[in-house]
Amino acid sequence: MQRQRPSGNTLCQRIAALLLLLVVNPQLSSVAQEVPEPIIGTVDRQPFEAGVKRFVQALEIAGSPLPAADQQTLRQLWQENDQTKVVREIQTVLDRHCLAIVSINPESRVKVAIGPAKPMLDQNGWTNHLVKVVNEAGVTAPLVCTSPQAAPMVRRSSSSPDPELSITPADAQRRWLDIAMYDSQPLHRNLSGLGIEYRIVQLYSRDAGKREATLAMDVGQGTQDLGFRNEISLLFDCRPSVPVNLVIRDHDGTPTTCSLLVKDQRGRIYPNPSRRLAPDFFFHNQVYRASGESLNLAPGTYQITAYRGPEYHTAHASLRVNEGQPARLEFDLQRWIHMARYGWFSGDHHVHAAGCAHYENPSQGVKPEDMLRHLVGEDLNVGCVLSWGPCWYFQKQFFEGDVSSLSKPGYLMRYDVEVSGFPSSHAGHLCLLQLSEDDYPGTDRIDQWPSWTLPVLRWGKEQGGVVGYSHSGWGLALPDYLPGGGRGNLPRQWGGNQGPGRAADRLPDYAMPPFDGIGANEYIVTAAHDVCDFISAVDTPAIWELNIWYHVLNCGFRTRISGETDFPCIYGERVGLGRSYVQVPSINDAAELDYVSWVQGLKAGRSYVGDGMCHLLNFSIGEFPLGGTADEKGRPSEYRVDRSGKQTVRCEVAAMLPAEQDDAGRAIAQRRLDEKPYWHLERAREGRSRKVPVELIAGGQVVGRKMIEADGKPVSLEFELDLQSSTWVAVRVLPSMHSNPIFVTVDDQPIRVSRRSAQWCRDAVDVCWAQKRGNIRPEELDEAKQAYDEAKAIYIKRAEEAIGE
Numbered sequence: 001m002q003r004q005r006p007s008g009n010t011l012c013q014r015i016a017a018l019l020l021l022l023v024v025n026p027q028l029s030s031v032a033q034e035v036p037e038p039i040i041g042t043v044d045r046q047p048f049e050a051g052v053k054r055f056v057q058a059l060e061i062a063g064s065p066l067p068a069a070d071q072q073t074l075r076q077l078w079q080e081n082d083q084t085k086v087v088r089e090i091q092t093v094l095d096r097h098c099l100a101i102v103s104i105n106p107e108s109r110v111k112v113a114i115g116p117a118k119p120m121l122d123q124n125g126w127t128n129h130l131v132k133v134v135n136e137a138g139v140t141a142p143l144v145c146t147s148p149q150a151a152p153m154v155r156r157s158s159s160s161p162d163p164e165l166s167i168t169p170a171d172a173q174r175r176w177l178d179i180a181m182y183d184s185q186p187l188h189r190n191l192s193g194l195g196i197e198y199r200i201v202q203l204y205s206r207d208a209g210k211r212e213a214t215l216a217m218d219v220g221q222g223t224q225d226l227g228f229r230n231e232i233s234l235l236f237d238c239r240p241s242v243p244v245n246l247v248i249r250d251h252d253g254t255p256t257t258c259s260l261l262v263k264d265q266r267g268r269i270y271p272n273p274s275r276r277l278a279p280d281f282f283f284h285n286q287v288y289r290a291s292g293e294s295l296n297l298a299p300g301t302y303q304i305t306a307y308r309g310p311e312y313h314t315a316h317a318s319l320r321v322n323e324g325q326p327a328r329l330e331f332d333l334q335r336w337i338h339m340a341r342y343g344w345f346s347g348d349h350h351v352h353a354a355g356c357a358h359y360e361n362p363s364q365g366v367k368p369e370d371m372l373r374h375l376v377g378e379d380l381n382v383g384c385v386l387s388w389g390p391c392w393y394f395q396k397q398f399f400e401g402d403v404s405s406l407s408k409p410g411y412l413m414r415y416d417v418e419v420s421g422f423p424s425s426h427a428g429h430l431c432l433l434q435l436s437e438d439d440y441p442g443t444d445r446i447d448q449w450p451s452w453t454l455p456v457l458r459w460g461k462e463q464g465g466v467v468g469y470s471h472s473g474w475g476l477a478l479p480d481y482l483p484g485g486g487r488g489n490l491p492r493q494w495g496g497n498q499g500p501g502r503a504a505d506r507l508p509d510y511a512m513p514p515f516d517g518i519g520a521n522e523y524i525v526t527a528a529h530d531v532c533d534f535i536s537a538v539d540t541p542a543i544w545e546l547n548i549w550y551h552v553l554n555c556g557f558r559t560r561i562s563g564e565t566d567f568p569c570i571y572g573e574r575v576g577l578g579r580s581y582v583q584v585p586s587i588n589d590a591a592e593l594d595y596v597s598w599v600q601g602l603k604a605g606r607s608y609v610g611d612g613m614c615h616l617l618n619f620s621i622g623e624f625p626l627g628g629t630a631d632e633k634g635r636p637s638e639y640r641v642d643r644s645g646k647q648t649v650r651c652e653v654a655a656m657l658p659a660e661q662d663d664a665g666r667a668i669a670q671r672r673l674d675e676k677p678y679w680h681l682e683r684a685r686e687g688r689s690r691k692v693p694v695e696l697i698a699g700g701q702v703v704g705r706k707m708i709e710a711d712g713k714p715v716s717l718e719f720e721l722d723l724q725s726s727t728w729v730a731v732r733v734l735p736s737m738h739s740n741p742i743f744v745t746v747d748d749q750p751i752r753v754s755r756r757s758a759q760w761c762r763d764a765v766d767v768c769w770a771q772k773r774g775n776i777r778p779e780e781l782d783e784a785k786q787a788y789d790e791a792k793a794i795y796i797k798r799a800e801e802a803i804g805e
Contacts, residue, residue, distance in 0.1 A: 039091045040134065041084040043195040049078070052090055054186040055198045062182050062200055063266065063300075064128035066097070087196075091132075094198055099129035100232055102217050108137040111229040112217045119234040121205040123241040124271055125298020126264075128182065131199045131217075138193040141219040142181070145201050149177040149213040153275060154282055154359035159421060161392040161446060167361035177213050178204035178274050191219065206275040208240035241296040242321045247330040248291040248306070251338070255291035257377045258308040258333060259574065262287075264300055271296075278366040279373050283357040283572050288377035299323040306331045309346075309379035309576055310612030310656075311339060336656050336712040340381065340410075340590040342617050344581040345598055347382030350418065350431055350470055350536060350564035351375075351575045353398070355390030357568035364391035368398050368406050368413065376411045378576040381590050382598050383413045384433055389421015392446055399438045403595045410590035412598070418470055420518070423451040426775040427522040429470035431536065431564070432460040434599050451777045452784050453522045457531040466533050466603045468520075468559075471566050473540025475517020475771075476548055477674070478504035487511055495541050495674035503672040504543045508550040508700045510760055515768040520548060522772065524764045527552045527559050528791035533603045538563040538578025538610065539570045541674040542735035548764075550700040553728050553741060554757035555798045556750050558635075560740045562602050563609030571676075578679065581615065582607040583627055601627065604636035605740035613681040614692070614737035617652040617714050621721065621729060621742050640745045641723065647744075649719040651731050653694050655710035657681055661688065673735065681710065681736040692733050699727040699753035725803050726751045750801065758799035765792040 056074065059065055066074075070093050077093075080086045095101075098115035105111075121127045133143060153172040157163075182200035183189040191197065205211065216224070216231040224230040250256040262270040269285050276282040286307070289295060299321050306315040313334045321327050339346065352358065354365025368385070375383035385404075387395040398404075404413040417438050419430035423446075430453055432438075440449045440459060450456055453469075460467035480488035480501030491497040504511070515521045520535040537545045545561075552559060563580040571577045582601035587593060601607060606627025608616045619626045624639040641647070658665065665682040673683070684692040690711060696704035696719045704719035721729065726749045728741035743751060752758070769788045776784050 039088045039095070040196055041088040043087050045083045045087055047192070047194055048087055048196060049090070051192060051194060051197050052094070055200075058182060058184075058187045058200060059128065061184070061186075062128050062202070091196065094130060095132060097130045098132045098198075099201065099234070100215060100217070101132045101134065102143065103134045104137050104139050104219060104223075106136050108139055108219065108223050110218050110223050112215070112232050114232050114234065119236045121203055121211075121236045121238045122298035123205050123208040123238050124296050125241065125300065126180075126202050126204045126268060129201050129203060131201050133191060133197050133199060135191060135193065135195055135197065139219045140190050140193045142183070142189050143191055143199055144218050144220075145179050145181060146216050146218075147177055147179060147213050149175055149211075150179045151175050153277065153362070155361040157355045157358055157360045157365075157390045159355060159390045160360065161389050161421065162394075163360040163364060163391065165361055169362040172277060172362040176206045176211055176275070178206075178272055180204075204272050204275065205236065205238040206272070208238050211236050211238050241298050242323065242325065242327060244295040244297055244319065244321065244327040244329050246289050246291060246293055246295065247328065248289070249330075249332045251333055251335045256308070256333065257288060257290040257373065258306050258331070259286040259288050259377050260295065261285055261305040261307070262295065262297070263303050265303075270302070277362070278370040281357075281366075281374075281568075282359070283568060284574070286574070288373045290373075295329070297321050297327075304329065306333065308333055308377065311335050311337050311379060337615060337654055339581055339615055341588050343585070343588045344583050344615070344617075345381040345590060345593050346379065346576070346579050346581055346612070347384070347598060347602070348375075348380050348565050348567070348576045348579050349382075349384040349433060349562055349602070350539075351383055351385055351567040352388060352418070352569065353385050354395050355388060355569065357572040358390075360391055364394035368404055368415070372404070372406050372408075372411070372413050374575050375413055376408065378574055380576045380579065381410060381412065381593055382595065383411075383575065384431070385413060385415050386418035386431060387415060387438070388418040389425075389446065392421070396438060399435075401436045401438075410593065412593065412595045414595055419449070419453070419456055420470065422446050422449045423777070424449065424453045424456055425518055427453045427772045428475075428520055429518050430456055430460075431468055431470050432456070433466040434596070435460065435465045436463050451775060451780055452772065454526050454529060454531060454784070454787055457526055461531055461533070466599050468532055468534035468536060468562065469523050470536050470564065471518070471540050471570060472520035472523070472535040472537060472548070473544030473678075474519035475515055475521045476513040476519055476544045477541075478509050478511050478513060478544060478547065480504065490514065491672075491674050493517065495676070495678070496672060497674075503541070503674040505673055507543060507546055508554070508754075508757060508760075509543065509547045510756060512760070512763060512767055513544070513548075515764065515771045520545075521768055523548065523559075524552070524761060524768050525788055525791040527557045528794040529787060530557070532559055534560045534562040536564045537561045537738065538679045539566045541678045543673060546738070551757040551760050551764075554700055554751075554753040555761055555795060556752055558605075558743065560603065560605040560607070561609050561738065562607070577611065577677070578609070579612055580607050580609050606636060608737055608739040610737035611677070611679045611681060613657070614655040614684075614710075614733045615653065616731060616737060616739050617654060619651040619731050619739055619742070621647050621649050621744060624742065626739060626742055637740065637742050638745065639742050640748075642747060644724045644746055645722075647721045647723050649696055649704070649721050649729065650716070651694070652714050652716045653708055653731070653733065653737075654712060654714040655681060655692050655708065655733060655736070656712040657685060657690055657692070657710035659690055659711075661685060679735045681733070684733050684736050685710070692736070695732050695734065696721065697730045697732060700757070725749065725753075727753050752798055752802040754804065755799050755802035756805050758795050758802055762792055762795035762799060765795065
């Protein structure tokens with residue numbers, strides 16, 4: 001609808017006068033756009049009034065209702081009969097609250113004028129401001145508001161080992177604003193096309209004090225008016241937030257650190273993730289705070305969730321923050337289990353301070369002190385921060401060849417290496433722990449490292465490292481089972497599939513994976529050469545990870561598994577979603593833990609892996625415990641018996657599920673096994689009960705199964721195991737917890753469980769070679785081919801030695 005216009009002669013006179021003024025005083029041109037649009041009375045009352053009613057309702061929902069006097073005036077206007085008067089006076093009521101007035105001319109060009117409302121914001125809070133839209137073109141596109149001060153503060157990782165700096169720390173500091181257009185019900189995302197309507201722009205300030213921002217409006221590409229007339233510059237007065245002093249007590253009353261998820265009544269997250277820099281991660285909802293620290297929040301009502309890892313109950317609190325009154329928030333955290341008291345210490349051997357979800361600008365990842373805060377906040381006794389391809393040359397400065405000097409009693413952090421983004425990555429990423437040197441001999445650039453994994457693993461072990469493969473399941477996908485029992489197509493690279501089939505769910509599985517990924521692919525070779533200490537688990541589909549491990553164990557090799565998160569790549573929600581629990585003899589206080597004992601326990605297999613919601617308190621065969629050393633060579637977990645016969649297996653397991661499965665748990669349980677979260681106790685829940693199955697595994701087969709109540713209470717179980725030949729034995733609650741094996745040698749016979757597994761491994765070597773040889777440098781091919789051939793020969797020999805199919 002067209003605006004009312006002056007008569008032709010009057011209009012010409014006004015234009016001439018304005019041009020004369022601009023010639024005399026050019027500065028007036030810069031403020032001409034700040035003159036508010038006139039009140040318009042020619043809009044149809046009925047749709048305008050209906051839109052205003054919805055707008056007033058939206059203001060109430062958004063938390064900024066109109067003053068009571070204005071609401072009363074509007075109610076009176078609804079009863080008036082004079083159409084033009086009502087339309088004009090509604091505008092009079094609303095216009096004085098407008099921060100900006102947007103005009104869209106008949107050619108759909110947008111210009112913006114400063115409205116009469118005072119530009120006020122709250123630090124660390126959202127403020128609703130009104131915008132008037134005069135829409136002469138009847139545009140029905142969304143109204144968009146942008147600002148250079150609301151540009152991204154960070155640039156996410158590009159995986160470059162040495163990224164250029166395009167967002168400087170100074171740039172990040174200038175970007176203090178965030179913007180959102182309120183377009184939820186009862187409003188609509190698009191403009192209505194009516195000649196006049198009102199919108200809500202929501203502005204968030206990271207800072208307190210005076211801050212200037214340029215706001216630009218448009219209704220699509222190319223609709224901005226010429227000469228920057230679609231922009232206004234405003235000097236905001238940002239009222240300081242209120243400090244909320246935190247008291248966070250651990251289960252024993254001592255001060256501690258935990259994660260805090262802060263939401264307002266509309267579900268918005270604080271501090272605003274888009275305006276965060278470390279130690280608060282912009283890709284998280286939660287932040288981590290220690291007792292004695294504070295949160296700064298704008299006045300309002302908040303719901304706060306405290307969490308400290310899977311051994312704790314979640315705690316909740318409601319908090320009212322009043323202007324000018326410092327607030328206090330207290331949490332007394334409660335555990336459902338404390339594994340360190342049983343001598344088991346948690347760790348995540350695969351977290352990153354750069355790459356994936358981290359930013360590479362304004363800094364190349366985050367610092368060690370930031371990572372330690374998160375490790376402590378998730379109650380991880382050990383955290384291995386691995387420098388890798390992204391930001392490698394910056395992050396490697398934090399490698400000390402020892403536990404970080406920032407570590408605290410009970411919370412140990414060490415910087416080591418993931419060989420990812422290196423020439424050998426195609427054959428499987430590697431975790432190299434407990435290194436004394438982080439540069440491969442003769443190299444000063446990562447592109448000079450070997451192009452296959454065996455030399456790197458061997459080098460790591462030679463310097464006393466504990467080495468293995470990362471995110472083992474990638475490249476080891478297994479085909480679906482079809483309704484008729486046949487096998488279907490392979491799932492997608494990272495899991496999931498379409499069609500009638502179900503994800504692979506049997507172990508061991510004799511289908512052949514493609515060996516086309518970055519998981520434990522070349523493990524099929526390096527296991528046979530005894531240069532791999534572990535493969536990682538919990539961060540890829542459980543069946544994919546465990547299948548190759550079961551086959552290799554069935555051939556008599558002793559590789560262990562170790563739990564990891566690959567934070568923030570596979571999982572960015574928090575560190576420790578995948579973890580290992582390592583038993584350290586004679587210690588039941590985390591403050592006494594040392595890193596070497598922990599990582600050597602991992603190497604020895606005195607451990608179990610899982611999601612932290614199911615735990616193994618003890619596991620033994622006869623009187624021989626997991627990790628025990630009974631034979632003359634002192635090898636851990638090697639149990640020798642003179643003859644075949646029955647043995648008693650004992651274990652104690654505790655698990656925790658909600659008494660009733662909630663919607664989130666139900667959704668997890670119904671997903672395919674190769675969809676996230678790959679390991680989760682809800683997948684093991686028996687129907688609608690609270691029970692989960694504890695299974696005894698021997699030679700890859702389930703030989704015992706008992707149900708326990710997942711109510712957090714430890715349950716002691718006994719199984720009778722008929723040992724007829726040498727084998728390996730483990731306990732699992734699939735897919736939530738899996739122990740490392742006890743290797744049982746009967747009458748000094750080697751473990752050769754399955755000819756079929758050995759044949760699978762033999763064939764897998766050929767498949768792996770076909771996939772990897774094209775990415776191995778020509779000068780390394782002969783050595784690699786020899787190692788592959790030797791591995792194949794070893795599996796052929798073990799197939800001949802196997803005692804059964």
